[in-house]
Amino acid sequence: xxxxxxxxxxxxxxxxxxxxxxxxxxxxxxxxxxxxxxxxxxxxxxxxxxxxxxxxxxxxxxxxxxxxxxxxxxxxxxxxxxxxxxxxxxxxxxxxxxxxxxxxxxxxxxxxxxxxxxxxxxxxxxxxxxxxxxxxxxxxxxxxxxxxxxxxxxxxxxxxxxxxxxxxxxxxxxxxxxxxxxxxxxxxxxxxxxxxxxxxxxxxxxxxxxxxxxxxxxxxxxxxxxxxxxxxxxxxxxxxxxxxxxxxxxxxxxxxxxxxxxxxxxxxxxxxxxxxxxxxxxxxxxxxxxxxxxxxxxxxxxxxxxxxxxxxxxxxxxxxxxxxxxxxxxxxxxxxxxxxxxxxxxxxxxxxxxxxxxxxxxxxxxxxxxxxxxxxxxxxxxxxxxx
Amino acid sequence: xxxxxxxxxxxxxxxxxxxxxxxxxxxxxxxxxxxxxxxxxxxxxxxxxxxxxxxxxxxxxxxxxxxxxxxxxxxxxxxxxxxxxxxxxxxxxxxxxxxxxxxxxxxxxxxxxxxxxxxxxxxxxxxxxxxxxxxxxxxxxxxxxxxxxxxxxxxxxxxxxxxxxxxxxxxxxxxxxxxxxxxxxxxxxxxxxxxxxxxxxxxxxxxxxxxxxxxxxxxxxxxxxxxxxxxxxxxxxxxxxxxxxxxxxxxxxxxxxxxxxxxxxxxxxxxxxxxxxxxxxxxxxxxxxxxxxxxxxxxxxxxxxxxxxxxxxxxxxxxxxxxxxxxxxxxxxxxx
Numbered sequence: 001x002x003x004x005x006x007x008x009x010x011x012x013x014x015x016x017x018x019x020x021x022x023x024x025x026x027x028x029x030x031x032x033x034x035x036x037x038x039x040x041x042x043x044x045x046x047x048x049x050x051x052x053x054x055x056x057x058x059x060x061x062x063x064x065x066x067x068x069x070x071x072x073x074x075x076x077x078x079x080x081x082x083x084x085x086x087x088x089x090x091x092x093x094x095x096x097x098x099x100x101x102x103x104x105x106x107x108x109x110x111x112x113x114x115x116x117x118x119x120x121x122x123x124x125x126x127x128x129x130x131x132x133x134x135x136x137x138x139x140x141x142x143x144x145x146x147x148x149x150x151x152x153x154x155x156x157x158x159x160x161x162x163x164x165x166x167x168x169x170x171x172x173x174x175x176x177x178x179x180x181x182x183x184x185x186x187x188x189x190x191x192x193x194x195x196x197x198x199x200x201x202x203x204x205x206x207x208x209x210x211x212x213x214x215x216x217x218x219x220x221x222x223x224x225x226x227x228x229x230x231x232x233x234x235x236x237x238x239x240x241x242x243x244x245x246x247x248x249x250x251x252x253x254x255x256x257x258x259x260x261x262x263x264x265x266x267x268x269x270x271x272x273x274x275x276x277x278x279x280x281x282x283x284x285x286x287x288x289x290x291x292x293x294x295x296x297x298x299x300x301x302x303x304x305x306x307x308x309x310x311x312x313x314x315x316x317x318x319x320x321x322x323x324x325x326x327x328x329x330x331x332x333x334x335x336x337x338x339x340x341x342x343x344x345x346x347x348x349x350x351x352x353x354x355x356x357x358x359x360x361x362x363x364x365x366x367x368x369x370x371x372x373x374x375x376x377x378x379x380x381x382x383x384x385x386x387x
Numbered sequence: 388x389x390x391x392x393x394x395x396x397x398x399x400x401x402x403x404x405x406x407x408x409x410x411x412x413x414x415x416x417x418x419x420x421x422x423x424x425x426x427x428x429x430x431x432x433x434x435x436x437x438x439x440x441x442x443x444x445x446x447x448x449x450x451x452x453x454x455x456x457x458x459x460x461x462x463x464x465x466x467x468x469x470x471x472x473x474x475x476x477x478x479x480x481x482x483x484x485x486x487x488x489x490x491x492x493x494x495x496x497x498x499x500x501x502x503x504x505x506x507x508x509x510x511x512x513x514x515x516x517x518x519x520x521x522x523x524x525x526x527x528x529x530x531x532x533x534x535x536x537x538x539x540x541x542x543x544x545x546x547x548x549x550x551x552x553x554x555x556x557x558x559x560x561x562x563x564x565x566x567x568x569x570x571x572x573x574x575x576x577x578x579x580x581x582x583x584x585x586x587x588x589x590x591x592x593x594x595x596x597x598x599x600x601x602x603x604x605x606x607x608x609x610x611x612x613x614x615x616x617x618x619x620x621x622x623x624x625x626x627x628x629x630x631x632x633x634x635x636x637x638x639x640x641x642x643x644x645x646x647x648x649x650x651x652x653x654x655x656x657x658x659x660x661x662x663x664x665x666x667x668x669x670x671x672x673x674x675x676x677x678x679x680x681x682x683x684x685x686x687x688x689x690x691x692x693x694x695x696x697x698x699x700x701x702x703x704x705x706x707x708x709x710x711x712x713x714x715x716x717x718x719x720x721x722x723x
Binding site for chain 1: 434436437440441444445447448451545546547548556560634637638639640642643644646648682685686689690692694696
């Protein structure tokens with residue numbers, strides 16, 4: 001293309017784009033904020049960790065909840081953008097959904113601050129916004145997520161007790177910069193500080209932790225590095241951030257004895273805790289980190305759209321925030337094993353999915369039907385609503 | 388692919404001749420524009436709410452990708468390729484966000500932007516110097532520097548964060564007074580015009596096409612091949628720094644882990660935009676249109692409730708299709 005024509009052509013394409021995109025002749029009016037009957041359209045964005053059991057289950061429960069609420073309340077299937085990208089990519093995804101004039105956006109944020117421009121645009125268009133699994137700093141967005149500080153605290157507290165409040169711990173983390181990971185870091189360090197203040201002598205082998213990115217392959221790789229470097233032989237405990245099954249498998253493959261490990265309620269990890277034959281002398285605890293925040297986010301969006309009273313959690317530290325409290329179970333007692341066994345009773349559960357499939361008052365679907373009804377992120381569930 | 392170089396003289400004649408000549412010379416790009424128009428029509432069908440206000444979002448979304456495609460186009464026209472663009476973007480974005488957080492102030496941010504652009508020039512210069520001095524294939528050199536720049540980005544910012552000056556964010560978000568005039572699109576046009584028009588009219592621009600088309604012939608014609616190739620990478624680094632700054636401007640942070648799709652889409656857009664991967668043919672306008680096309684394809688899939696990951700499949704298929712069509716055209720021409 002010749003130089004002198006570039007600017008003219010650029011102007012031309014802008015004209016073409018404007019003419020074609022604007023063929024309706026007017027700019028679309030924002031969705032009215034007073035809508036209160038439905039059915040409502042919901043856009044859902046998950047922009048990282050595709051293939052990760054938590055994220056897949058989270059997206060699945062969102063679809064399940066929409067179906068369970070019923071076509072008179074939520075248009076099903078909800079529109080989902082589920083891919084790996086960065087904050088700029090998720091901004092793009094949110095804007096794509098905004099251009100559809102959905103009534104609500106439910107999303108798992110890649111960053112607490114970066115999405116605020118698109119969220120402001122959503123609010124200007126009258127769209128309700130709900131962040132799940134992590135928080136955003138946009139003041140008009142509701143946040144609904146697991147109390148990650150407490151998640152880390154409970155697991156670390158249990159682990160340090162198992163270690164007799166002394167020795168070296170290997171600290172594995174999630175994704176750098178993710179707010180859930182940052183909160184867990186706070187909880188872990190809080191437990192560490194308390195243990196050492198009470199006379200403990202616990203040392204973190206890898207100060208600041210090692211990031212797995214919540215990627216199973218990365219988790220296996222860093223564990224193999226830990227094993228091959230001989231550092232594993234110096235530790236007395238492992239704190240994991242959802243990748244416990246991969247860590248345990250790598251230790252088993254290396255033929256090394258297990259050390260106590262605290263992780264999340266991922267199916268495969270809990271099964272390992274309940275399998276003394278395959279994983280002899282494995283002592284561990286699983287802390288709930290329910291992926292049902294996806295479904296709960298859809299329910300919260302519906303309640304906000306229908307102007308129902310939503311109460312924020314006290315002590316959340318930020319406005320418009322609902323915190324879900326975790327629970328911890330371990331395999332050191334018969335009662336603990338029985339309780340863990342109850343978790344794994346859901347049929348056809350993907351081994352990489354978290355086991356806590358429902359949240360009281362926040363999900364309406366039948367938990368046992370979720371795995372069978374949602375085989376993969378692209379599937380549309382056909383669930384029977386419970387109400 | 389028939390996009391012509393800046394060096395081809397246009398025949399003089401009546402208006403009809405000139406229009407015909409323009410259409411022939413720019414058949415590929417015009418075809419792509421036609422496809423974009425059809426795609427926009429389809430987008431309107433798939434999402435009846437897609438209107439003028441939606442253009443703002445589309446323009447803001449494609450800005451970093453479009454700048455990455457322009458950066459890639461420059462080096463591909465010269466016969467090279469740069470696989471490190473996404474990590475250059477990550478590094479420059481992280482430096483900008485970190486400095487703007489550490490040294491707040493709207494005025495200071497101007498200096499930071501200039502510094503980041505200079506760093507982009509340095510990154511490009513390192514790529515160019517390595518390619519020219521070591522004679523190692525471009526693809527290997529830039530794959531290596533991809534990891535180097537990515538490592539530096541993580542050293543600058545171990546985790547996403549930082550800040551951006553308000554004026555920088557204001558450059559890319561929203562409309563310029565009216566909804567249908569996105570600031571991001573205006574910024575893109577201004578930047579590309581300021582960089583590409585002087586470049587393509589200069590001796591250096593001519594040399595870029597010459598070494599991309601036939602380095603030996605260019606050398607025998609007196610073109611400083613190594614210097615031109617070096618400068619192609621410098622310009623690519625400079626434009627990639629703009630792309631990195633656009634990331635900081637749109638998100639207000641720096642993200643240290645490079646998003647691999649930036650480099651993949653930049654190459655796909657270059658091919659789809661009529662730039663020959665063999666070098667010497669094409670311009671920067673086609674790749675920009677191609678980026679918008681690729682974005683709309685992904686958006687349309689979302690509107691139709693198709694898993695957006697099929698968008699990647701579609702982009703791959705389009706790439707293969709374009710390369711096959713381009714190859715067939717070349718074969719037919721060589722037979723004629």
